[in-house]
Amino acid sequence: MNYQKFLQTLEKLKRAPKREAVLRMLLRGLTAEETAKEMGSHPGTVRKQISQLYEDFGLKKDYEDSSSRVVSQHDQPISVKLVSKRDQLIDLFIKYKPEWVEGRTPDSVTIDPLTGIVPLDSPLYLPRTADDRCRQALTADRSERGSVPFIRIKGSQGMGKSSLLVRLRDFLEREENQVVGFVDLAEVSQDPEVLTDINLLLKWFTQAIADTFSESVDKLNPPPLEKNWQKEGSSGLNCTNYLEEHIFTPIKQPKTLLIDGIDEILGPDKPQNPFLKLLRSWNEKRMKVVSQSPIVWPSIVIAYSTEPYPELDIKGSILQNVGLEVELPEFNAEEILTLAKKYRLEWNPEQVHPLMELIGGHPTLVNQALYKISQEQISWSELESQATLVTGPFGDHLLQKFSILNQNTDLKHCFDQILGGETCKNEIAKFQLEKAGLIKIDNAGVKVRFKLYQKYFS
Structure with a gap:
């Protein structure tokens, strides 16, 4: 089965949620009986769904793997490895969608930069x-x-x-x-x-x-x-x-x-x-x-x-x-540490602190930073030195925030005051700056939201 046919088959499963649930348990290694117990169904019903899944993915029958044939001195076969339809299904998913297979997310799987909506099957999505x-x-x-x-x-x-x-x-x-x-x-x-x-x-x-x-x-x-x-x-x-x-x-x-x-x-x-x-x-x-x-x-x-x-x-x-x-809240330190591991970075809590100081827990900015460090092999000091450049990793984001301030004189004046450590008395402007994500208002007072904004706008 080629990749396009595989995706089409997977898409059709969205209309049959119970069969998709059986598929996921099959890939986890559960038997029909274990799956039936977990789903509150009858084992016979689950077996029929498994058979239908094998048919959907073009797996007609078990076959002998000749590469595993063991022969005697007289060239007579003693044992032959039988490749089951379950093994074939798992191999198919390891090839095209390894993250669905229990314990089979190899380092060779490419991590793509996140833009826009995080795909449903992406391991980089963090529930909050x-x-x-x-x-x-x-x-x-x-x-x-x-x-x-x-x-x-x-x-x-x-x-x-x-x-x-x-x-x-x-x-x-x-x-x-x-x-x-x-x-x-x-x-x-x-x-x-x-x-x-x-x-x-x-x-x-x-x-x-x-x-x-x-x-x-x-x-x-x-x-x-x-x-x-x-x-x-x-x-x-x-x-x-x-x-x-x-x-x-x-x-x-x-x-x-x-x-x-x-x-x-x-x-x-x-x-x-x-x-x-x-x-x-x-x-x-x-x-x-x-x-x-x-x-x-x-x-x-x-x-x-x-x-x-x-x-x-x-x-x-x-x-x-x-x-x-x-x-929607920002990521906390524990969530960022979890995400770093998904990017295959062996980080500790001490390494998360400077990242949060620079960009807080803003999901898009955090993902951009971790991608740069893990996939483009740049050091933390290099990332920090490029942070405020328009051509840097956060350039588009900073220009969008600059545009918001540039269109409103009252907003710009209030932000200038907060940036300089002064008090802004324009309550409406502060409300709007907070909604735009530029400042943070809490019990500690009013301050520029991230060090990134403080450095860039200064």
Whole structure:
């Protein structure tokens, strides 16, 4: 089986989460009986799933390995090694996806630099407390609460919001057997006209939700949106009514809608207010028990960056007091040490300290630093000397922060004061600087967030 066929087969398994779970246990070395016990299933059922897996990956039968043949003096075979289908499957995964095989992640596996979303199968992803909070909220007994969750994941850029969203989707589909829809508003940027017209935006948004759920539910066949969109009616009402009647009500099993890229619709010349008010109204009127009718709406999880706060002069939370707010934390020292080991660095806690002093526990910056040291073989002193250069490892990140300050005089003045050890009395500016990730406000006072920013902006 070639690599492309292997990936296609693996992708199809996402639609059969129980069979994928059996596969992972098979690769761990568990027997059918052990797998059945762990899954609470019947051994016969598991054996059928294992047989189907062998067929999926093109493993038809066991074969004799001639390289292991032992012969006598008369050239008669005494013993022959029989290569089982399980061994063949393990060999296939060692070749194409070694991180799935128990104890088989060889040093020869290439570590690629992380850019954007951390792939689901990457060993470099570190779960945090935010992962647990979201999972618990999305799997809690809804009958006792009289509502379904609305979760707001927020943080500055590079904190891992999108990577968390894709893992929530995988967890809900594979382990909770939920129907999950995923909409990325960043795709709207390909059509600028949509970003300036609330009717076009909500029409696009409604169709995107219908499409993503239709892909997950075979028998879901909603009517054409165009015929159900009243031109004289409210866009928000059109969107809400269509989704409730034709998408959410027909899906009887638990469901969740994940929305990424909220940043795209923010701005004075964009329809941010009516869009966000629509989300708020869903949370208040559709996702809670407010009548005798049952809740048919899905749980909703949205993710957005806090960088737009200063740019758009936002003085409070975008969706104040709506649902559960989950702000992504930085890595702590123990997590950085764990990540260093994944980069095959034999570090101790003393080596983590100067790294955290320079860049804190910012996930993107930490990964960039560890990649440089482990894969490009540069020393810590070399990394530190290059840290504030525009051509250095953190150049793009620093220019993005510089752009935020350069666009706002009040913000720049307040940051200058904090940079020089003075007191800034502009509370709004301090709030926005903190949301942009440039300063830290705690019981110890107000200070520049990282040594990296202190050195660069000085």
